[in-house]
Amino acid sequence: MTSSISTAGTGDTPGILTLDQINAAVTVQEVVAGFVPPPRFAHASFDTYRPDPGEPSQTAAVTQLRTYVADIAPEDKPRARFFGRWRRQSEPEGPKGMYLDGGYGVGKTHLLAASYHATSGLKAYLSFQELAYVIGAMGMAASVEAFKKYTLVCVDEFELDDVGNTMLAKTFITNVTQGDSHIITTSNTLPSDLGMGRFAAESFRREIGQIAAAFTVLRIEGVDYRHRNFQADASLQDLMTPEKLRAAFEAYHPANGAKLYATFADLTAHLARLHPISYQRLLDPLGGVFIEGLSPMEDQDIALRFVHLIDKLYDQGIHFAASATCELADIFKPEYRDKGYAKKYRRCLSRLGELLQEPG
Ligand SMILES: Nc1ncnc2c1ncn2[C@@H]1O[C@H](COP(=O)(O)OP(=O)(O)O)[C@@H](O)[C@H]1O
Ligand SMILES: [Mg+2]
Structure with missing residues (x-):
């Protein structure tokens, strides 16, 4: 399956692009100009914080x-x-x-x-x-x-x-x-x-x-706020079969921006070619991301790049759906999950859980 992105805004049928068609290059000036809270936190206030x-x-x-x-x-x-x-x-x-x-x-x-x-x-x-x-x-x-x-x-x-x-x-x-x-x-x-x-x-x-x-x-102190609204762990029910994922992609009409469908292998290869600072730029044109075949990551660098992408995707409030060849928690190998980056991986799983349960 090749990666594809479809752009919105041209009538009922969104157009199609590929991962490589997004220009993710970013200048320092552009990075500096973007120093504002991301969309997910654009309206966060002391008043909307509900202390436990x-x-x-x-x-x-x-x-x-x-x-x-x-x-x-x-x-x-x-x-x-x-x-x-x-x-x-x-x-x-x-x-x-x-x-x-x-x-x-x-x-x-x-x-x-x-x-x-x-x-x-x-x-x-x-x-x-x-x-x-x-x-x-x-x-x-x-x-x-x-x-x-x-x-x-x-x-x-x-x-x-x-x-x-x-x-x-x-x-x-x-x-x-x-x-x-x-x-x-x-x-x-x-x-x-x-x-x-x-x-x-x-x-x-x-x-x-x-x-x-x-x-x-x-x-x-406290527990993950998301657990007040979402199940503690995303399970296989939040992941889709590849067929369902493809159908969901076809049917999806983003409110803003384009949609992207990519295999996990294509995605991780693409991320390896970009500086992580560019990931936000990669996501900028997108309203929905569909990833086929999440699977255990063989290499810590791949895993950390993926974590960073999910952080950005989460902050931007982009719709996310995926299929996987394993339980969600197993995309990060147990030997990584328990070491110096353990909290990062757990945070990523928590965010993935929230993203997968969010309605499109
Ligand atoms: N006490 C709270 N009241 C309202 N919303 C909260 C509260 N705690 C967390 N949230 C919401 O839960 C989500 C996760 O919180 P976040 O600030 O990202 O946690 P952290 O940065 O500590 O990992 C966000 O959408 C945030 O707005
Ligand atoms: Mg945080």
């Missing part, structure tokens, strides 16, 4: 973030600026940033986007991976200069995978928070545990300590 009554840390996190955001003095308020300066001179500098730590699905990203929306002034919202990409492309000095202009920088999914991004994160965070900028970040990992199981993080205790010192940690 059984988890006091959720109510506490909302209260603390509301206060934090309200205290960020907008440039255009002289009174706030005056008191901000007074406070800066008279109080010892504590941690400047906020670090939302917790399992997947407790609403960290929701609260991050809510904080973004509640802040006036210049603000940016991006993933840690996008931040690392921009620093790589623009250089550290230029990136620090650029981000120092923001009142609030929201960084989703902070994680340290290697020595390179540990050094980069340390330099960026310590420099940017020296000015007037504030940072809120989300992570599945406590600052002190960053990097564990992924690289020789013990040798970088000092740097990791410096990163941790920049943040007040808000630990958010």
